[in-house]
Every structure is written in structure tokens, then in C-alpha cells.
Amino acid sequence: MNVDPASIPVSWQGSNLAFWVITALVLLSAAGAAMSRSIVQAAFCLFFTLIGMAGYYVLLGSGFLAITQIVIYVGGILVLLMFGILLTNRPLQREQKGAGWLYLAAGVIGALLLFGVLARIIGTGPWVEVQNLTEPKSEVHVLGRLLITKYLLPFELAGMTLLLCLIGAAYLVRRRER
Amino acid sequence: MSNYISIASDYLSKAAHFLGLTSGHPAGLHLYLIVAAILFVLGLVACMARRNAIGILIGIELILNAAILNFMAFWRFRGGMETDAATMAGPMMGIFVMILAACEAAIALAILLNLYFNFGTVEVDSVHQMKR
Numbered sequence: 001m002n003v004d005p006a007s008i009p010v011s012w013q014g015s016n017l018a019f020w021v022i023t024a025l026v027l028l029s030a031a032g033a034a035m036s037r038s039i040v041q042a043a044f045c046l047f048f049t050l051i052g053m054a055g056y057y058v059l060l061g062s063g064f065l066a067i068t069q070i071v072i073y074v075g076g077i078l079v080l081l082m083f084g085i086l087l088t089n090r091p092l093q094r095e096q097k098g099a100g101w102l103y104l105a106a107g108v109i110g111a112l113l114l115f116g117v118l119a120r121i122i123g124t125g126p127w128v129e130v131q132n133l134t135e136p137k138s139e140v141h142v143l144g145r146l147l148i149t150k151y152l153l154p155f156e157l158a159g160m161t162l163l164l165c166l167i168g169a170a171y172l173v174r175r176r177e178r
Numbered sequence: 179m180s181n182y183i184s185i186a187s188d189y190l191s192k193a194a195h196f197l198g199l200t201s202g203h204p205a206g207l208h209l210y211l212i213v214a215a216i217l218f219v220l221g222l223v224a225c226m227a228r229r230n231a232i233g234i235l236i237g238i239e240l241i242l243n244a245a246i247l248n249f250m251a252f253w254r255f256r257g258g259m260e261t262d263a264a265t266m267a268g269p270m271m272g273i274f275v276m277i278l279a280a281c282e283a284a285i286a287l288a289i290l291l292n293l294y295f296n297f298g299t300v301e302v303d304s305v306h307q308m309k310r
Contacts, residue, residue: 019205033236034224046236053243060254062269072276077283084232084287088294107226111219118215129207130257158277165281172288
């Protein structure tokens with residue numbers, strides 16, 4: 001990228017450092033979430049992954065999505081996951097018999113192959129990037145306006161889906177009369 | 179001693195230059211795509227290797243986050259708000275993916291609780307069908 005250094009906004013001076021700090025946080029904690037032995041540890045690692053993703057969204061210019069990420073993922077989904085763990089985890093897990101490493105090896109090998117393909121695509125693909133990116137500016141009012149004009153139908157459908165899912169979930173876990 | 183220090187500082191400055199810390203340019207599209215690919219692959223590993231169903235759910239969350247990161251990176255580096263204020267495709271897709279992820283987590287937890295009530299475990303290997 002040949003960009004005139006004078007055109008780079010001052011507030012971007014630290015954005016690369018922020019990017020790498022966030023990347024280290026996200027990748028380490030995602031590895032923990034994927035491969036930690038204890039499921040509670042995995043959930044805590046997922047917490048740091050989700051926070052780091054919110055940092056990425058700030059760097060990419062959507063602070064609203066970052067806040068949404070923290071509110072919905074960390075405040076909603078992760079708490080739901082923790083409740084699921086607490087409700088279904090037994091203190092004395094019996095020893096799983098056999099072939100756990102086989103699944104892990106198969107998963108890791110398949111994932112590495114897939115990552116090779118993805119990395120090759122990313123390395124060779126003709127990605128068109130806009131030169132001279134300007135500084136991100138506040139986008140909340142644009143998003144809000146679009147949600148009630150252009151995206152009204154998907155927005156309402158998403159709301160109905162959420163309602164139906166909550167009713168369905170409550171129905172599924174109701175206490176049955178025996 | 180000062181020789182080592184100068185060598186180390188030389189390497190450090192080279193590494194900083196490689197990582198883009200000296201130029202002041204923001205990290206580019208490729209880096210975000212690579213990070214998203216790594217996240218996706220880690221989620222896939224979790225889905226394939228975990229036995230606990232909640233671990234599989236955590237893997238799915240990682241995959242969904244990788245998808246949102248891809249949407250946001252493409253949106254940003256194709257111009258972001260300067261060229262796309264009429265649709266805001268990146269953040270919009272992120273919002274809708276998050277809504278569907280919330281739905282999915284709620285339903286999956288309900289099913290898992292039912293599995294646990296019926297079988298006393300959520301290990302996917304020992305649950306071959308959903309009813310007794």
C-alpha cells in the first residue's frame with residue numbers, strides 16, 4: 001500500500017499495536033476455548049475471545065457492533081453457556097473410554113488442511129482494497145435509520161424468530177407432569 | 179554485551195517493521211482474513227474433537243465470530259461508511275448473525291437440558307438418539 005504518510009490520521013498511530021495485542025488475545029484464548037480439557041476453562045477462554053472480537057470491530061470502524069457484541073455475546077450467550085455448563089456438568093465425570101486423541105487428531109489434521117486451502121485463497125485472491133482509508137466515524141444514527149427503513153422486514157423477522165426461539169426453548173425445558 | 183543489545187534491538191525493530199508498527203498504516207485486509215480463518219479452523223476443531231455438547235456449541239460461536247469478522251473486514255476495506263452508508267452491509271450482517279446466534283444458543287441449551295434430564299449426560303458419544 002503506497003499511502004502518503006501525511007494522510008494517515010493521528011488516531012491511527014496506535015491502531016497497529018492495538019491490532020496485534022488484540023490478535024494475540026483472540027488467538028490464544030480461542031485456542032484455549034477450542035482445546036482446553038475443562039469445559040469451564042473453555043467458556044472462560046471464550047469470554048476473552050469475544051471481548052477481543054469487540055476490539056476488532058472498533059478497529060474496523062463499527063463501535064456499535066462492538067457494544068452489541070459485548071452486550072449480546074458476553075452478556076447473553078456466554079451467560080447462557082455458563083448456565084448450561086453449571087446445570088449439566090457433573091462433579092465426578094467418569095473417565096471417557098478410548099479414542100479421544102483420535103477425534104482430536106482427525107479434527108486437527110482436517111482443520112490444518114482446510115486452513116491451508118483458506119490461506120492459499122487469501123494469499124492469492126484478487127482482493128480489491130480501497131486506498132486512502134479515512135478515519136471511521138460514528139455510524140449509530142445511520143444504522144438506526146436503516147433498521148427502520150431499508151432493513152425493516154429482516155429486522156421484524158429477526159425479532160419474530162427471537163420470540164419464537166424463546167417460546168420454543170421455554171416449551172422444551174418445561175416441567176412435565178408425569 | 180552492548181553488541182548483543184544492539185543485535186536484539188535490531189531484530190526488535192525489524193519485527194516491529196514486519197508487523198507494521200513503525201509505518202503507521204493500519205493492519206490490512208489480509209491480516210483480518212487470516213485471523214478469521216484461524217478462528218474458523220479452531221471452531222471446527224472444537225466441533226470435531228469435543229465430546230461435551232456445550233464444547234461443540236462454543237466451537238459454533240467461534241465459527242460465527244469468524245464469519246462476522248470477515249463481513250466487517252470486507253466492509254471496511256472496500257470503503258466502509260464512505261461508500262456504503264446506504265446499506266451498511268458489514269455491521270448489519272454482524273447484527274443479524276448475532277441475533278441468530280442468540281436464538282441458536284437458547285434452543286441448543288434447551289435441547290441439552292432435555293438430554294441431560296433424560297440421559298444424565300451431555301456427552302455426544304453416549305447419546306445416540308434424543309429419546310429414551
